[in-house]
Amino acid sequence: MFARSIFASYYRLIAGAGIAFLAFSLVGCNEIAAQKAEPGRPVLVTTVHYQPESPARSFVGTIRPRIETDMGFRVSGKVAKRLVEVGQGVEAGQPLAILDEVDLKLQAEQAQAEFSAATGVLAQAAASEQRAKDLRAKGWTTDAQMDQARAAADEARARLNRAERSVDLTKNSLSYATLLADAKGVVTATLIEPGQVVASGQTAIRIARVAEKETVVAIPETLLGRARDGVASVTLWSEPDRKYAAKLREIAPSADPATRTYLAKFSLPEADEKVSLGMTATLTLSDAETSRVARLPLSALFSQGGDPSLYVVGDSGEVTLKPVAVKAYESGDVVITGGVDEGANVVVLGVQKLDPAQKVRVVSSLSF
Template sequence: MTPIKTLLLCGYACGLALAVVGCEEAKQVAEPPRPVRTVIAKPAAIGEEVAQTGEIQANVETNLGFRIDGRVATRTAEVGMNVVKGQVLATLDPSDVQNEVLTAEAEVKSAEAAEGLARAELDRQRTLFKKQFVARARVEEAEANWRAANAKLNVAKTGLQTARNKLTYTELRAPDDAVVSAVAVNAGQVVDAGQPAITLSSTHERDAVFNVSERIYTTVPLDVQVEVALVSDPTIKVIGPIRDASPTADPVTRTYRVRIALPGAPDAMTLGATVTGRIILPGKSLIVLPASALTSENGKPAVFVVQPASQELVRKPVVVARHTATQTLIESGLNEGDAVVTAGVSKLRPGQKVTYDAAEVTK
């Protein structure tokens, strides 16, 4: 064999060997389709649970004050004290009013004497008139005097009743069973009529009071039922309706005060206790995905979706409405029926071939 032919054969053999090696490398580089787990996107109306912290307050709070001026003589009420209907909470010095009562009693006695004398004179004039000893005019005059005396007696009796009523005003009594929530006077203090002295919180009805944001205030319907539970013991709970809501926002916090009625509230829900109120806001169309399905693209939330025709992955940006411990709720970015990858998304890339068993797809 000539040197030229030998050289050609060697070159051919080398080229063939390189081709074989290249084919083997190509076979090694080719990646098989990756099996993935998916879930089918299906929008559903999902309400949002909102929890708010508030406190227990009395439905009725009454500011008590004396109906007359005076100096406070005693005060038995203390903050936190339970009082019963009719219990004396504070008193005024009654000396001046007692003198008014004595004066009114004297005026009544004087008026009674004058009225008795006028009646006797009228009887005497009538007797004399029957015997024709006096003229009719004398009888009419006696009648007029008696009517005037009787009127003065009635006025004196009314004055006495007023003075006696005024004497009762020196005592400040509880109008109903309640708890003393505030005290604003002390013994020896001079107070004006109507000046707030003691605040009572009724124990008959209790409310849960919350300061809520504008979003909740404008979204929640007035007929919603709110679950209220004690923070210290969540097993103690009451479901009640909205009793009333503030029509304007607080100028500082920009929140709205909402009161929730607590029918049949247990004794454990004492005034001032901290509670949590939970409601479900009206739902909107969202797609629920496992939290493991979420990845990112350029720092924004995204998910991998399988293209049915090519069995390749596409990364779609999404708008997340909110998260839970195990789920992600998607507001937009997906279409109904999209097959969303739910596991191992950190190891996937766009355009990658995948396979999935239709029987394993969940809805």
């Protein structure tokens, strides 16, 4: 009985050891299989992206009209009607407001009456001058009487001319009683109301012309040269996918005392109806001519007595050593101008231990 118990314990011990050995064997086989399944050495890569050497700078601006006019009556009077409201679009020649025309019509009638009287006086003076000429030719009058008749006729002609000009002026004044828009635009302010008495030249309605639009931005003094010589473009916040060409039209001669920036105005020759006044826009400034470079970590550069190179990882895990053109070395980066294609994946760590004949496995990718 005792021997049987010892044999059973020995049997269980042998069986357990066999099971453990089998388990360890399976684990080892799995690790070997996993190692064989993996393509090669794990590497850390980054994607090559070329961009302008001097990056573009963006500024927030506002769409404004190039010309905004304060319209006013050319004569004084009492406002009878205001025909437009703020935000209303107007066409060239459209009436905006009307003055009471009673006094202006009376002035026109008075000028017409003076013109009629001057016409009659001139006719009488001209007849007297002609009679004096006839009598002087026959020797029946003196030179003094002839000169007097001629002077009276000249005065009558001058008075008629003055009366004619007065009629024209009163007609113009009567036409000025209606304030007309001088160009297509949008009403941005109305400063008069019916019943109000206005003076000649007083601002009545403000019109922003829509034919020419521009973006107004504040430019720091460090970028004034780029604003003058660079390439500018504008995008609207309401339409970020649409880009409009911009051209510098005006820049302030002095900086703002509070912000130390210069107010710049960029015209938008391609602006359409979607570019509305008051919209918020983004102005982008870039250099007119600049080389495209890519910045990579210094650790990605491979150089052992030869030209600087980079290890480029292919789609199937192969690596290729490609020489590159280095433009500059920075504190932690290298600036290249060519040698590898846009979007290529390059190894950034451990390049000294790589061999072009081996395959690698990308374990992570860095954005740089």
